[in-house]
Amino acid sequence: MAAILDQFLDQNLTELKEQGLYNEIDPVQGANGPIIQVNGQSLINLSSNNYLGLATNDELKKIAQTTIERYGVGAGAVRTINGTLDLHVKLEEKLAEFKGTEAAISYQSGFNCNMAAISAVMDKNDAILSDQLNHASIIDGCRLSKAKIIPFLHSDMEDLRKKAKEAKESGQYNKIMVITDGVFSMDGDIAKLPEIVEIAKEFDLITYVDDAHGSGVTGKGKGTVKHFGLEKEIDFQIGTLSKAIGVVGGYVAGKQKLIDWLKVRSRPFLFSTALPPGDVAAITAAIQMLIDSTELHDKLWENGDYLKAGLKKLGFDIGASETPITPCIIGDEKLTQTFSKRLFEEGVYAKSIVFPTVPKGTGRVRNMPTAAHTKEMLDEAIATYEKVGKELGVIS
Numbered sequence: 001m002a003a004i005l006d007q008f009l010d011q012n013l014t015e016l017k018e019q020g021l022y023n024e025i026d027p028v029q030g031a032n033g034p035i036i037q038v039n040g041q042s043l044i045n046l047s048s049n050n051y052l053g054l055a056t057n058d059e060l061k062k063i064a065q066t067t068i069e070r071y072g073v074g075a076g077a078v079r080t081i082n083g084t085l086d087l088h089v090k091l092e093e094k095l096a097e098f099k100g101t102e103a104a105i106s107y108q109s110g111f112n113c114n115m116a117a118i119s120a121v122m123d124k125n126d127a128i129l130s131d132q133l134n135h136a137s138i139i140d141g142c143r144l145s146k147a148k149i150i151p152f153l154h155s156d157m158e159d160l161r162k163k164a165k166e167a168k169e170s171g172q173y174n175k176i177m178v179i180t181d182g183v184f185s186m187d188g189d190i191a192k193l194p195e196i197v198e199i200a201k202e203f204d205l206i207t208y209v210d211d212a213h214g215s216g217v218t219g220k221g222k223g224t225v226k227h228f229g230l231e232k233e234i235d236f237q238i239g240t241l242s243k244a245i246g247v248v249g250g251y252v253a254g255k256q257k258l259i260d261w262l263k264v265r266s267r268p269f270l271f272s273t274a275l276p277p278g279d280v281a282a283i284t285a286a287i288q289m290l291i292d293s294t295e296l297h298d299k300l301w302e303n304g305d306y307l308k309a310g311l312k313k314l315g316f317d318i319g320a321s322e323t324p325i326t327p328c329i330i331g332d333e334k335l336t337q338t339f340s341k342r343l344f345e346e347g348v349y350a351k352s353i354v355f356p357t358v359p360k361g362t363g364r365v366r367n368m369p370t371a372a373h374t375k376e377m378l379d380e381a382i383a384t385y386e387k388v389g390k391e392l393g394v395i396s
């Protein structure tokens with residue numbers, strides 16, 4: 001190893017470890033369902049994004065298996081060479097139907113979508129108004145475009161309007177985009193899309209919503225844009241296929257000509273191999289399930305409401321989530337980490353999230369209930385919260 005790299009790694013790793021910021025990753029032995037095995041210990045899993053339990057759905061597993069028999073394990077090429085299988089075309093038609101748009105394009109991940117879509121349209125002569133709590137992939141996608149990034153205060157519509165007006169009236173920019181998460185994953189709050197659309201109309205803004213935590217969850221499962229009935233107003237609807245959909249991948253849904261443009265100008269589409277066929281078939285079937293029935297969605301919300309009510313009754317601060325995401329706000333960073341560690345020892349897997357991911361003094365243990373949890377599992381989790389909460393003096 002080059003001496004300069006060796007020195008860099010030693011110094012920085014040591015620093016992180018000393019500050020308690022070095023994240024040790026727990027390997028999960030087996031499927032990522034409502035109960036997981038970590039280090040041979042069985043735990044109630046409140047940490048996945050597998051909202052509807054589809055990651056381990058038996059029907060989807062079978063579809064992936066039979067598709068692999070017929071198509072093999074890999075797509076074999078990037079989409080534009082010969083990696084576009086009939087399965088990809090079918091998936092994209094299904095995505096457009098699901099999102100209520102003319103067309104859609106799939107990518108290898110949600111992260112990749114934001115690398116792809118923003119810089120295909122925005123450049124150094126443009127500006128992007130970005131919610132300050134937007135996901136890391138949005139931030140990186142904005143940076144990649146070289147547009148001027150103008151952050152606005154989280155879901156603060158007065159601040160957005162002021163900054164949109166300034167940007168528009170400056171005459172400095174060719175195009176201006178407003179970009180937001182649909183559901184914010186740390187607090188579970190929903191973006192104020194009706195107001196954002198109104199401001200966008202007033203100042204001629206391009207609208208871009210990344211609904212990674214919304215699809216399958218809000219809008220009876222169809223997502224946050226549908227929740228507000230704004231399918232015709234939002235230019236870019238971004239989603240992931242790895243959270244509620246349970247597999248892997250991402251997509252952009254919108255007007256046909258936008259999708260046509262992304263197919264010739266978005267770099268992860270042009271230069272990275274297509275999603276594998278087994279995954280594509282499983283995803284298409286998962287989306288069909290969400291179109292056909294709200295059963296899993298309803299179960300998810302029932303479980304979310306049940307967990308929230310249980311924790312609230314015990315006296316925990318569960319914030320102001322509008323979705324099944326259930327933060328349990330502890331405050332102090334060290335105490336939050338101890339809390340999560342004690343939950344683990346008592347059989348509940350719920351991760352602590354602290355500064356700098358969330359503001360200082362708002363450390364929390366974040367709970368992600370899913371449709372796959374049973375009432376018994378949630379009761380056990382709530383009882384464990386009570387025990388640990390009293391032991392650590394978080395509740396009385």
Ligand SMILES: *Cc1c(COP(=O)(O)O)cnc(C)c1O
Nearest residue numbers: 109110111135137210212240242
């Ligand atoms: C999780 C997430 C992503 C990344 O999605 P992957 O498919 O896991 O790459 C992108 N954007 C937002 C808002 C997310 O929450």
